[in-house]
Every structure is written in structure tokens, then in C-alpha cells.
Amino acid sequence: MTHTVDITCGAGAVVRQESVEAELLRRNQELTELNAKLSRAQEQLLQSEKLASIGQLAAGVAHEINNPISFVFSNFGTLQTYVADLLRVLVQYEQAEQFIANPEVVKQIAALRHQVDLDFLKDDVPVLMVESREGIERVRKIVQDLKDFSRVDAHQDWQWVNLHHGIDSTLNIVNNEVKYKADIIKEYGDIPEVECLPSQINQVILNIVVNGAQAISGPRGRITIRTGTGDGHVWIEIADTGSGIPKAIQSRIFDPFFTTKAIGSGTGLGLSLSYGIIQKHGGRIEVHSEEGLGTVFRIELPISHDDAEVAAQVPV
Incomplete structure (x- = not known):
């Protein structure tokens, strides 16, 4: 068988x-x-x-x-x-x-x-x-x-605001952090009012300006703030003459808790929160940096809240 x-x-x-x-x-x-x-x-x-x-x-x-x-x-x-x-x-x-x-x-x-x-x-x-x-x-x-x-922004009220006024107010707040290290140079363009959450945008400006000042050591440096508009967006550039960001870590600077500062000198959340705020506005934030030459942050924001909502629905 x-x-x-x-x-x-x-x-x-x-x-x-x-x-x-x-x-x-x-x-x-x-x-x-x-x-x-x-x-x-x-x-x-x-x-x-x-x-x-x-x-x-x-x-x-x-x-x-x-x-x-x-x-x-x-x-x-x-x-x-x-x-x-x-x-x-x-x-x-x-x-x-x-x-x-x-x-x-x-x-x-x-x-x-x-x-x-x-x-x-x-x-x-x-x-x-x-x-x-x-x-x-x-x-x-x-x-x-x-x-x-x-x-x-308890009720998250979107408002039409003049970004230059917000930038100037923020610079006044951080004056003590910057005045001993760098000169502030304003190169404002002719931009329209933007519909946004103004205090959150001010927080982003504060984080980037303070980081730029902290990156400057030795000779007195410069922090240049430029603005302009195009293609339904308003852009802000903040350039410093600091030490720059090494290529190896540029892709990580927006990660939560990532910091190159000494322990106790920073939470590592400043740029991460800034990235989230700009995304919430349907905008973009980019960084260009060279070691020893400085760093430029560029922020692009939709002019209207409706445009921001549409942009937020498009996968990045």
C-alpha cells in the first residue's frame, strides 16, 4: 500500500x-x-x-x-x-x-x-x-x-496683520539678547497684510532671531531681515553671520528635542515648534547654511487663511 x-x-x-x-x-x-x-x-x-x-x-x-x-x-x-x-x-x-x-x-x-x-x-x-x-x-x-x-490665541482667531509691525515688536522684546552681539538690518519689501495667528508668527521670528544671535561669537555680527511677496505668498528671510550649521545635522534641526546647545541651555523644541506653526499656516520654512559663513532661514506664508487651508491639505 x-x-x-x-x-x-x-x-x-x-x-x-x-x-x-x-x-x-x-x-x-x-x-x-x-x-x-x-x-x-x-x-x-x-x-x-x-x-x-x-x-x-x-x-x-x-x-x-x-x-x-x-x-x-x-x-x-x-x-x-x-x-x-x-x-x-x-x-x-x-x-x-x-x-x-x-x-x-x-x-x-x-x-x-x-x-x-x-x-x-x-x-x-x-x-x-x-x-x-x-x-x-x-x-x-x-x-x-x-x-x-x-x-x-485662546480662540485661534485668524487676523489680517502687518507682519512688519509684528517683527518690529518682537525685535524690541529680544533687544537685550541681540544688542551686544549683532546689528539688526531691516530690508523690508512692500508686502500686503497677511491673515495669520500673529503671536504664533512672532514666536517663530523670536526663535530664529535668538538662535542667530547665539550663533554669533567673536567679532560683532549682523542679523538681516528681508521681506517680499510673490505667487500669492509673503516671504521672510532671516540671515545671520554666525558659525553656520554643519551639513551633517541640517536635516535634523527641526526634529523635536534636537539641540547642539549645552545641557540646560535649550529644550530643542524652538525650531520644531516653529516648523509646526508654519505648517499650520500652510506655509514653508527652509534653511540654507554654510559653516563659518552663517545661516539663512526663509519662511513663506500664504496671504489668506483660505489659501493656508488648501495648502495644508496637500501632502508635502
């Missing part, structure tokens, strides 16, 4: 088993990648919440500072008027000195004039008043810029 074995059937079962295992491995890999993306998204969300809290705190502090500054500014204007009136009266008294008959009184007035250096005071007091008023106005401007910058 002859027995036969269905080898074909056995081989098919093996193939099916291998196929199932391969599918399980593929699914497992997809789940692992999805979990990693979820973890990164959670970390970014936590960082965003932290930034929002800092923004609310800064807005509150700015509001508290703005109250006393407002009445000091008002009082200073009145004081400036009073001093001007007193100086006018003083001039009249000076002209009346020659008509004083008592030599002793004239002598006392002359001694007092010499003691207080009256001529110098008359020249210097108005100058001091003007400089002080300019200082108060600058404080008010910084406070207002801080309030504008730290405003939280």
Missing part, C-alpha cells in the same frame, strides 16, 4: 504563516512609529501649554507695569509744562535784577546764581525733561510689545 504526502499543502501553510508574521511585524512597526509620534506630540503640547502659561504671566506683569507707567507719563507731561512756566518767570526775574536798588540784595542774588550755576540749569533742565520723557515712552512701548507678543 502506497502513502503520499501533500507537500504543496504544507508549503502553502508555511508561506501563509510567514505572510501573517510579516504582516504582524509591519503592524507592530507602524504602531511603534505611531506611538513615538504621539509621544512627541504630547511633549510639544506640554511645551505649548507651558509657553501659554508664561505668556499669560507676562501679559499680567506687563499690565501691572503699564498702570503706574501711565500715570507717571501723564504727571511728567504736566511737570514739563510747570518747569517751562517756572523758567519763563525766572527769566523775568533776571531781567528785573538791574532795577534792584539795594546793593546787598544784588550781591546775595549774584552769589546764589553762581552757587547753583543758574545758566547751566536753564540749559540742562529742558534736556533732562526731554530725555526722561523719551525713556518713559520707550518703557511704554516695550510693555505694549510684551503684551502683544504674549497674547495667547
Whole structure:
């Protein structure tokens, strides 16, 4: 009696088993990648919440500072008027000195004039008043810029804004980070208003400008900001004369938590969050850099929110 074995059937079962295992491995890999993306998204969300809290705190502090500054500014204007009136009266008294008959009184007035250096005071007091008023106005401007910058887009309201105003306000906020390292050069083009989330765009500008300043060491450098428009987009370029980014890591600079700074000097989320913000706006952000020569970041934004939504639906 002859027995036969269905080898074909056995081989098919093996193939099916291998196929199932391969599918399980593929699914497992997809789940692992999805979990990693979820973890990164959670970390970014936590960082965003932290930034929002800092923004609310800064807005509150700015509001508290703005109250006393407002009445000091008002009082200073009145004081400036009073001093001007007193100086006018003083001039009249000076002209009346020659008509004083008592030599002793004239002598006392002359001694007092010499003691207080009256001529110098008359020249210097108005100058001091003007400089002080300019200082108060600058404080008010910084406070207002801080309030504008730290405003939280709680309802995600898209607004038509002048990007140049936002850039100027942001530069005012980061002035202390930049002024000792670089000169800011503005080469603004003629651009239309853009529909965007202004405080988020300001955050992107802040991240790039501060990074550019930190990349400059040695001789004083330059940070040049250019703007222009074309093909339904507005573009912003921020170029620094810093140390540049090595080719080997340029593809990783937008990755979450990637940083070349020392431990404790940065979260590695600044450029990652900036990339996400520009994507949310349906725009693009690119970097061109050469070691030793500097770095240029180029941002392109759709002019209208409708265009941004269409662009966001197109796979990159």
C-alpha cells in the first residue's frame, strides 16, 4: 500500500504563516512609529501649554507695569509744562535784577546764581525733561510689545496683520539678547497684510532671531531681515553671520528635542515648534547654511487663511 504526502499543502501553510508574521511585524512597526509620534506630540503640547502659561504671566506683569507707567507719563507731561512756566518767570526775574536798588540784595542774588550755576540749569533742565520723557515712552512701548507678543490665541482667531509691525515688536522684546552681539538690518519689501495667528508668527521670528544671535561669537555680527511677496505668498528671510550649521545635522534641526546647545541651555523644541506653526499656516520654512559663513532661514506664508487651508491639505 502506497502513502503520499501533500507537500504543496504544507508549503502553502508555511508561506501563509510567514505572510501573517510579516504582516504582524509591519503592524507592530507602524504602531511603534505611531506611538513615538504621539509621544512627541504630547511633549510639544506640554511645551505649548507651558509657553501659554508664561505668556499669560507676562501679559499680567506687563499690565501691572503699564498702570503706574501711565500715570507717571501723564504727571511728567504736566511737570514739563510747570518747569517751562517756572523758567519763563525766572527769566523775568533776571531781567528785573538791574532795577534792584539795594546793593546787598544784588550781591546775595549774584552769589546764589553762581552757587547753583543758574545758566547751566536753564540749559540742562529742558534736556533732562526731554530725555526722561523719551525713556518713559520707550518703557511704554516695550510693555505694549510684551503684551502683544504674549497674547495667547485662546480662540485661534485668524487676523489680517502687518507682519512688519509684528517683527518690529518682537525685535524690541529680544533687544537685550541681540544688542551686544549683532546689528539688526531691516530690508523690508512692500508686502500686503497677511491673515495669520500673529503671536504664533512672532514666536517663530523670536526663535530664529535668538538662535542667530547665539550663533554669533567673536567679532560683532549682523542679523538681516528681508521681506517680499510673490505667487500669492509673503516671504521672510532671516540671515545671520554666525558659525553656520554643519551639513551633517541640517536635516535634523527641526526634529523635536534636537539641540547642539549645552545641557540646560535649550529644550530643542524652538525650531520644531516653529516648523509646526508654519505648517499650520500652510506655509514653508527652509534653511540654507554654510559653516563659518552663517545661516539663512526663509519662511513663506500664504496671504489668506483660505489659501493656508488648501495648502495644508496637500501632502508635502
